[in-house]
Amino acid sequence: MNRSLIASIVSGLILVSLQILLFRNFAFFNIGFAFVYLLFMLSLPKETNHLGAMFLALLIGLVIDLFYQTLGIHAASLVFLMFVRPFWLSANVPRSGYEVNDLMVLGNYGLGWFMGYSLPLVFSYCCIVFFVEAGSGDLFWQTITKALVSTVITLAFIIIAQYLFYPKRR
Template sequence: MGRIIIINIVRFFILVLLQVALFKNIGYYNVAAAFPYIFIIFLLPIGLPNLLLFILAFLTGLTVDAFYDSVGVHAAACVTLALYRIFFHKVTLEVEIKDSFNTPSLGEMGTKWFLSYIFFGTLIHHLVLFLLETFSFANFLYTLASIFLSSIFTVAVLLLMSLLVYRKKSRISNI
């Protein structure tokens, strides 16, 4: 249990540092930007209580808001992502897995499940983020293009990160 907490704290600092120092300055013509800090919320343990999940998501978004000089936009998007995560886990996971404290990773959950989990979560996060950021329907097609292209860019970065730490599912429990 202590090891999981330490891993998640280290993951938080590394991903927020990468977001603020590197990915804040990387973009594609102000249309596509990557937000890999949301990987923190995706990789929190499955059996985490919902209240703690919402608090951690809010604090993660608030930390990024402090560096981006935005007014709670990332915090609102992260809380929405936490709500999506709860719904997705409730719909797709079995009862035994829901009660475990496993990290939902590519090696543990499988490619199909993990890719849909990451893609739809990123899409929802970016939808809330960009719609709250613009708060106007004046350039709606530009906003939709930003949502879609940023989602693809973020999913590609998240998949690269998850492939870097990919470990196959342990076969010990199946014996």
């Protein structure tokens, strides 16, 4: 428990500040954003309190919003992500089952499982952010492209970061 908790807090602080200071300034191909801090929210153990996770999402979302100048938008999508996450986790159990208090990361459950777990969540997150930000469906194709490209780039960064910095099991 303690190791996961400390790893979570440290990775959360590092990822949120990296997002604010570094990744906010990058837009790949002009339309792709890298929301690397999602790795922190996605990697929280399955046992994390559902309500607590949503309030944490609200807090982190608002901090991100302050720096993106989009008050409420990232918070709303991040709370949505944390609300559906437990249901998606129990619908998408890896073959070996979950272990108590394990971080939900690639090193523990494998690349295939992690892709299946994170891809729909990150994509729905990006969709909510960009459609609420656009305010209407006028720029539908542009917005959906933005969401798709951002999902791919976010996932690429998240997966590389896990290979580099997260411990492998055993």
